[in-house]
Amino acid sequence: MIDISQLKFDQNGLIPVIVQDSSTGKVLMLAYMNREALELTIQTGYMHYFSRSRNKIWKKGETSGNVQKLKNLFLDCDGDTLLAIVEQTGVACHTGNETCFFTTLEGNGEKIATDIIFSLMETINDRKQ
């Protein structure tokens, strides 16, 4: 069972959640949870977040169908960040991109190398199924 007392919510009652795809290893997005969003996530098995702009809880994929099934949840060493490993239905980003991190700011060609590794992971994962 989850021990929520280990978590350090910030002054707004929120904790950042890094969301990573369980099959590709790609980082999909960063979102925020309040205590209720976390409880809903644990209870339902599907990711719920707190929208800072709309000031309310939302279930990821509620309208788009692009839900995220929780596979595993990690807490970092100082208790103020979560890492959720999820099974993503469809794409994670509202722009239609697979991940919200599709804009490169600085790189030296390593994006390609990383993409090759992720692509290999996808192949491995496909073969496992």
Add this chain to the structure above:
Amino acid sequence: MIDISQLKFDQNGLIPVIVQDSSTGKVLMLAYMNREALELTIQTGYMHYFSRSRNKIWKKGETSGNVQKLKNLFLDCDGDTLLAIVEQTGVACHTGNETCFFTTLEGNGEKIATDIIFSLMETINDRKQ
């Protein structure tokens, strides 16, 4: 060249940075940068962060030697989060763990599946070298 004007720093002048290992795909940590830490990172090629507890810029690995070489830097779709792909020397976490996310809060055995994939990635990566 990086266009810093695209970035949305928060009310404290900070932006969260998800740090991912380029060879294993593991999420290593979440840290924060102010504008100066980002500029130092770009200029030197090594990750610099802003410590919210010590209220100052630090170079990751400055004392431990566990530096992080920047391989690629992504901005998310709404411009308020960075994803840094890094080459990690040694371990990322001050506890001696490979990643800061070593505590499982909730899981259904998928950690093992994910670890298998990451392990395969490491093998693939080793063979590439």
